[in-house]
Amino acid sequence: MWTSQQPGEAPDRRPPGTASWAGGNVAAPAPPVRLRATGITKKFGRREVLSNVNFEVRAGEVAAVIGSNGAGKSTFLKICAGLISPTSGRVEVNGSIGYCPQAGGTFDFLRPSEHFVLFGRGDGLNRDTALTRGREMAAMLGWEPEPKVQARHLSGGTRQKLNVILSTLGGHDILLLDEPYQGFDRGTYTDFWEVIWRLRDTGRTIVVITHMLNTMDRVDQVLDLTPTGSERNR
Numbered sequence: 001m002w003t004s005q006q007p008g009e010a011p012d013r014r015p016p017g018t019a020s021w022a023g024g025n026v027a028a029p030a031p032p033v034r035l036r037a038t039g040i041t042k043k044f045g046r047r048e049v050l051s052n053v054n055f056e057v058r059a060g061e062v063a064a065v066i067g068s069n070g071a072g073k074s075t076f077l078k079i080c081a082g083l084i085s086p087t088s089g090r091v092e093v094n095g096s097i098g099y100c101p102q103a104g105g106t107f108d109f110l111r112p113s114e115h116f117v118l119f120g121r122g123d124g125l126n127r128d129t130a131l132t133r134g135r136e137m138a139a140m141l142g143w144e145p146e147p148k149v150q151a152r153h154l155s156g157g158t159r160q161k162l163n164v165i166l167s168t169l170g171g172h173d174i175l176l177l178d179e180p181y182q183g184f185d186r187g188t189y190t191d192f193w194e195v196i197w198r199l200r201d202t203g204r205t206i207v208v209i210t211h212m213l214n215t216m217d218r219v220d221q222v223l224d225l226t227p228t229g230s231e232r233n234r
């Protein structure tokens, strides 16, 4: 379901189930657009942080959002997640969203398993499914949570793994990840991308804020929010 007004995509007029017709080869229909941001501008007070940003990402695509410090990457992702409103412009969402914040997102005095249950229940999962999914995702990131350790005693990188896992529990159509791999060691970074590609292959849409330039060959498209020219002094 589109959660805001759908502008209407061009109808596919091909006969159902046909890959080609009229004697010619016709490309398979493009996967559906999952997230579309149109003309997004955001001001904090008189300061314009985002200026007329347009962005569209489809099912089965991974997009990177890049830009200098303060370029508005986190602000843009929060607007896409519906956490804050743009000053102007609109976001259309076709599917459910999982969001991984840059910082926070976990609770000091809860154990990882308690996080899985708490967040899983919020996503409509029962307790056992939430625990199983959480542990499976942890294993994919090379982590076996110790049963009795509270989040405040986890290392920074491990706590960030927990943060990422929580955003994936609900099996959402769209994953918005704000610098998800801060503190990951090299092996976990590799595992992380394996997980992302696996999710992409199941038709998920993933938008990742990153500062890692070597990420660019891992994604389908890049949105660069670095201010240009006159925007630099905004």
Ligand SMILES: Nc1ncnc2c1ncn2[C@@H]1O[C@H](COP(=O)(O)OP(=O)(O)OP(=O)(O)O)[C@@H](O)[C@H]1O
Pocket (backbone or CB within 6 Å): 044, 049, 067, 068, 069, 070, 071, 072, 073, 074, 075, 076
């Ligand atoms: N709630 C707010 N009120 C006022 N200013 C804000 C608010 N949130 C963000 N800003 C400002 O907006 C600008 C963009 O912030 P944002 O966190 O989106 O940048 P970013 O590109 O994610 O930066 P970084 O790469 O350092 O994480 C910054 O100058 C920040 O101080």
